[in-house]
Amino acid sequence: MDPLSATFAALADPTRRAILGRLADGEATVTELAEPFDMTTQAVSKHLRVLEEAGLITRGRRAQWRPSRLREDALDDATDWLEHHRAAFRQRFDALDREIAALRKDEENDRGKH
Amino acid sequence: MDPLSATFAALADPTRRAILGRLADGEATVTELAEPFDMTTQAVSKHLRVLEEAGLITRGRRAQWRPSRLREDALDDATDWLEHHRAAFRQRFDALDREIAALRKDEENDRGKH
DNA sequence: GCATTGTTCAACCATCAGGTTGCACAACCG
DNA sequence: CGGTTGTGCAACCTGATGGTTGAACAATGC
Numbered sequence: 001m002d003p004l005s006a007t008f009a010a011l012a013d014p015t016r017r018a019i020l021g022r023l024a025d026g027e028a029t030v031t032e033l034a035e036p037f038d039m040t041t042q043a044v045s046k047h048l049r050v051l052e053e054a055g056l057i058t059r060g061r062r063a064q065w066r067p068s069r070l071r072e073d074a075l076d077d078a079t080d081w082l083e084h085h086r087a088a089f090r091q092r093f094d095a096l097d098r099e100i101a102a103l104r105k106d107e108e109n110d111r112g113k114h
Numbered sequence: 115m116d117p118l119s120a121t122f123a124a125l126a127d128p129t130r131r132a133i134l135g136r137l138a139d140g141e142a143t144v145t146e147l148a149e150p151f152d153m154t155t156q157a158v159s160k161h162l163r164v165l166e167e168a169g170l171i172t173r174g175r176r177a178q179w180r181p182s183r184l185r186e187d188a189l190d191d192a193t194d195w196l197e198h199h200r201a202a203f204r205q206r207f208d209a210l211d212r213e214i215a216a217l218r219k220d221e222e223n224d225r226g227k228h
Numbered sequence: 229g230c231a232t233t234g235t236t237c238a239a240c241c242a243t244c245a246g247g248t249t250g251c252a253c254a255a256c257c258g
Numbered sequence: 259c260g261g262t263t264g265t266g267c268a269a270c271c272t273g274a275t276g277g278t279t280g281a282a283c284a285a286t287g288c
Binding site: 075 | 123184199
């Protein structure tokens with residue numbers, strides 16, 4: 001899967017988004033991350049694998065713990081795509097607005113000629 | 115599915131992202147949208163349904179054509195989430211930087227006492 | 229050494245996603 | 259009217275996802 005698709009897919013799950021939010025407070029182990037959820041640690045471990053493969057987190061290794069932490073550039077590509085396209089979309093709607101304004105003006109002129 | 119998850123899930127597919135890019139140039143019918151892809155129109159129709167249910171596009175009805183067009187506020191929620199969290203992540207890393215700088219300073223002070 | 233703890237792995241299950249084909253239906257065009 | 263075109267719907271297939279349970283393994287603590 002291409003990296004951008006992997007990132008958006010990783011973000012398309014509320015559990016994973018909550019995990020990312022938690023990690024903004026600092027690194028955490030699997031059991032710590034699993035605590036708020038009604039879910040086994042194995043399930044959370046799977047979510048962490050998805051986040052890691054999407055390049056959103058990295059995972060350390062300290063004794064039997066595997067602390068997860070955010071990657072600093074985690075959301076850069078996704079943010080770039082979204083901002084770029086949102087800007088393009090806005091431009092499109094602005095163009096439409098101008099067209100509509102031009103049509104209105106034509107109508108006025110037509111009425112003037114009568 | 116919650117709206118934010120639906121939006122990210124919709125964006126997690128290169129075909130759908132390409133369709134959105136195409137729609138930034140103006141509305142288009144299913145067959146027009148399907149043309150660049152090695153895929154049946156039915157498959158594209160399914161993608162459009164996903165985009166519609168995620169609130170990213172709306173679909174008109176003109177004779178036997180169903181023109182799709184972007185929703186003006188399509189990417190707002192997703193952009194908000196990403197920008198908010200990217201900012202929070204940055205703050206986290208800035209805090210880490212400060213901690214590291216403080217540790218370095220302590221070391222210097224310790225050396226000074228010898 | 230042995231029980232406990234934190235984590236992963238493997239197998240399994242149910243559901244969903246992305247594609248196909250085939251058909252149905254509505255609107256146009258001769 | 260009958261044929262063509264644009265689209266949607268239903269059934270189906272395959273592979274991925276999100277969860278479970280049970281076992282394995284590595285490191286800790288008595």
